[in-house]
Amino acid sequence: MYLLLVLFALYYIAPLYVMLSTSFKSLDEIRHGNLLALPHTWNTVSWGKAWSSA
Incomplete structure (x- = not known):
């Protein structure tokens, strides 16, 4: 039962x-990268653009 709940989560x-x-x-x-991988270099430029235009 718990396995099913974990899979749905x-x-x-x-x-x-x-x-x-x-x-x-x-x-x-x-x-060019894997979608599930964490970024090699963390880029916050897109966050700044999104918040400045909101």
Whole structure:
């Protein structure tokens, strides 16, 4: 029973993880890298652009 709950939790949390980790990657790293990997260099430029235009 708990295994099923863990699988459903991972199914719903995985897109959030991909979204957050991708938001800190550069465009080259997104194009050529693994989506599930953490960024090699953390890039906050896109966050600054998003918050300044909001």
